[in-house]
Amino acid sequence: MCGIVGYLGPLKAAPVLLNELKCLEYRGYDSAGVAVIENGRLSVMKAAGKLSNLEALLADKKPSANVGIGHTRWATHGIPNDQNAHPHTDSTGTIAVVHNGIIENYEELREELKGLGYAFNSDTDTEVVAHLVSHEYKVDKDLLKAITRSVKRLVGIFALGVVSQEHPDRIYAINHHYSLSVGLGNDENFLASDSMAVRQYTNRVIKLEQSEIAEITAAKVRLFTFDGVEVKRSPIALDTSPYVIDKCGYKHFLLKEIHEQPLVLRQTLSKYLRHPNHPIDLTIDHLTPAGSQSANYGVHLTDEEIKGLTRINIFACGTAYHASMVGKLLIEELVGIPVDVDIASEIRGRRLLCNESTLAIAVSQSGETADTLAALTEAKKKGAYTLGITNRADSHLAQLTQNLIVTECGIEVSVAATKTYLAQLACFYLLAIYLGERRGTLTPERAKELKIKLNLVPAMIEQILARDEVIRETSVKYAEAQDVVFIGRGLNFPTALEGALKLKELSYIHASGYAAGELKHGPIAVLDQNVPVITVLVPGLVYEKTLSNAQEARARKAKMIAVAVDGDEQAQRTFDSVLTIPPVDELFSPMTTVVPLQLLSYFISDYLGKDVDQPRNLAKSVTVE
Numbered sequence: 001m002c003g004i005v006g007y008l009g010p011l012k013a014a015p016v017l018l019n020e021l022k023c024l025e026y027r028g029y030d031s032a033g034v035a036v037i038e039n040g041r042l043s044v045m046k047a048a049g050k051l052s053n054l055e056a057l058l059a060d061k062k063p064s065a066n067v068g069i070g071h072t073r074w075a076t077h078g079i080p081n082d083q084n085a086h087p088h089t090d091s092t093g094t095i096a097v098v099h100n101g102i103i104e105n106y107e108e109l110r111e112e113l114k115g116l117g118y119a120f121n122s123d124t125d126t127e128v129v130a131h132l133v134s135h136e137y138k139v140d141k142d143l144l145k146a147i148t149r150s151v152k153r154l155v156g157i158f159a160l161g162v163v164s165q166e167h168p169d170r171i172y173a174i175n176h177h178y179s180l181s182v183g184l185g186n187d188e189n190f191l192a193s194d195s196m197a198v199r200q201y202t203n204r205v206i207k208l209e210q211s212e213i214a215e216i217t218a219a220k221v222r223l224f225t226f227d228g229v230e231v232k233r234s235p236i237a238l239d240t241s242p243y244v245i246d247k248c249g250y251k252h253f254l255l256k257e258i259h260e261q262p263l264v265l266r267q268t269l270s271k272y273l274r275h276p277n278h279p280i281d282l283t284i285d286h287l288t289p290a291g292s293q294s295a296n297y298g299v300h301l302t303d304e305e306i307k308g309l310t311r312i313n314i315f316a317c318g319t320a321y322h323a324s325m326v327g328k329l330l331i332e333e334l335v336g337i338p339v340d341v342d343i344a345s346e347i348r349g350r351r352l353l354c355n356e357s358t359l360a361i362a363v364s365q366s367g368e369t370a371d372t373l374a375a376l377t378e379a380k381k382k383g384a385y386t387l388g389i390t391n392r393a394d395s396h397l398a399q400l401t402q403n404l405i406v407t408e409c410g411i412e413v414s415v416a417a418t419k420t421y422l423a424q425l426a427c428f429y430l431l432a433i434y435l436g437e438r439r440g441t442l443t444p445e446r447a448k449e450l451k452i453k454l455n456l457v458p459a460m461i462e463q464i465l466a467r468d469e470v471i472r473e474t475s476v477k478y479a480e481a482q483d484v485v486f487i488g489r490g491l492n493f494p495t496a497l498e499g500a501l502k503l504k505e506l507s508y509i510h511a512s513g514y515a516a517g518e519l520k521h522g523p524i525a526v527l528d529q530n531v532p533v534i535t536v537l538v539p540g541l542v543y544e545k546t547l548s549n550a551q552e553a554r555a556r557k558a559k560m561i562a563v564a565v566d567g568d569e570q571a572q573r574t575f576d577s578v579l580t581i582p583p584v585d586e587l588f589s590p591m592t593t594v595v596p597l598q599l600l601s602y603f604i605s606d607y608l609g610k611d612v613d614q615p616r617n618l619a620k621s622v623t624v625e
């Protein structure tokens with residue numbers, strides 16, 4: 001979603017801003033812009049569409065300014081066009097603002113400012129901020145005070161960057177329940193809503209906390225609360241593990257990330273699972289990156305607290321929600337604690353039954369999903385223990401929780417989540433075994449068997465990836481479909497949902513996932529010879545019933561595709577196409593069955609010529625509710 005960047009120092013600001021913005025591209029956006037102060041004048045350049053449009057504009061204008069802010073916008077208020085792109089300026093054209101989040105009371109403020117004679121040029125909520133700051137600035141010509149008075153009037157969650165022609169030596173950054181980092185250089189400083197963007201220049205950052213304003217000059221960073229009180233904070237060191245934003249020879253990031261899954265799993269598993277004979281250790285403080293503020297790394301619940309848990313609530317969105325659905329089944333099966341899993345946005349306005357004996361788990365690749373953070377905050381207020389599962393140790397979620405499991409994926413660039421899904425699943429297997437060991441619901445023998453099987457999964461995924469050419473050939477046969485139905489049962493019902501989500505996201509083909517048993521309760525009405533039905537079929541407790549449900553679809557002449565294990569002759573007889581996987585224990589199958597479905601969606605998307613890594617309308621990090 002939207003991204004904020006900034007720079008001031010000896011370098012030309014525009015190329016730096018562009019480099020920073022490029023790092024935020026993966027988050028999703030539909031327009032981009034910069035504001036720089038050159039020879040005492042504020043100049044704004046912005047363009048709808050890809051960053052390459054802005055790049056062309058900057059190549060043409062060649063600004064040589066040393067200070068500026070930039071933005072990638074994901075449209076919320078107003079369509080994605082040049083006019084609505086950020087930065088927005090005040091009526092005098094001397095103050096420019098970039099903004100992430102939503103100003104909930106913008107209509108009221110807009111009317112008030114219009115009444116005072118301010119004219120608006122866009123449909124955005126952001127523009128009110130530019131006029132408000134400008135209006136307040138007239139009072140005492142003190143920009144910091146003007147910004148402070150202004151932001152105190154804003155309702156919502158937001159991050160802002162502000163520059164003014166009258167103060168060309170500084171950038172103001174404002175954080176209110178959002179995320180902003182100042183990257184510290186030598187006589188230069190950087191600003192970014194995602195620290196990834198400053199990492200190419202420095203790994204020393206100061207993260208703004210809630211309701212804070214940073215006054216950034218090339219030499220200094222000062223922090224203030226919204227009440228004007230100055231606060232001191234030491235910089236933290238960013239994780240030094242290499243985040244390679246490079247396709248490494250793959251045609252798309254998505255394909256590279258699908259192929260990284262065995263490695264990612266091995267890294268996540270080896271971090272917590274030393275040896276099958278040893279209990280799983282989720283308290284791994286010693287791996288905390290030097291200097292970071294991650295005192296909450298790992299799970300720090302005492303035996304007594306773990307034994308006292310009466311309920312677990314999991315909150316997540318999108319792909320992370322599907323991983324959480326698998327997590328619920330695993331924990332209930334192996335630990336025997338009742339688990340609720342909710343789409344995080346559904347918690348709003350609802351009576352959430354959490355208390356001091358509840359463990360609330362928020363799962364989010366980015367750690368910035370607004371709905372997930374809001375749900376977790378609600379559970380926290382009710383006294384629940386909190387645990388975050390995220391790929392970003394420096395995220396908002398990581399700061400919010402008492403316990404933290406960080407997936408070892410490196411940066412996931414493609415908007416559609418793949419490797420982080422697998423890593424989230426791995427975390428749930430680890431967590432379920434860990435809780436089972438600590439609560440005594442697993443015998444040491446059973447726990448050992450589970451750990452041995454878990455360690456076999458990366459090699460199975462490698463075998464599936466080696467079959468990608470067969471999967472490609474099969475996939476494109478179904479690429480012209482208008483509607484696709486995915487079915488699965490038990491642990492693979494979430495796989496069916498995730499398979500359908502991947503296909504929708506990547507190819508724009510309408511796809512729905514159903515619990516296989518539900519097919520006959522409605523969805524079967526849409527089936528005919530034009531609708532492919534993809535069945536996730538793994539030997540185990542629900543094999544026969546799933547197969548029966550597939551037969552119901554076959555009887556309606558649907559095109560039949562299965563994900564099934566090697567040597568499943570019944571599957572070979574029943575389905576038109578079978579995407580095979582190595583034999584797998586049903587309990588661990590969600591980690592392997594999803595892989596052919598990821599590849600299927602990838603190949604269809606590529607075949608159809610879609611924007612694989614940045615599908616239309618989607619954002620990687622969804623920071624609005």
Ligand code: G6P
Nearest residue numbers: 317318319320364365366369417
């Ligand atoms: C967006 C992305 C999805 C992702 C979801 C949750 O919608 O497009 O791929 O699954 O957000 O994101 P999170 O960062 O919380 O896992």
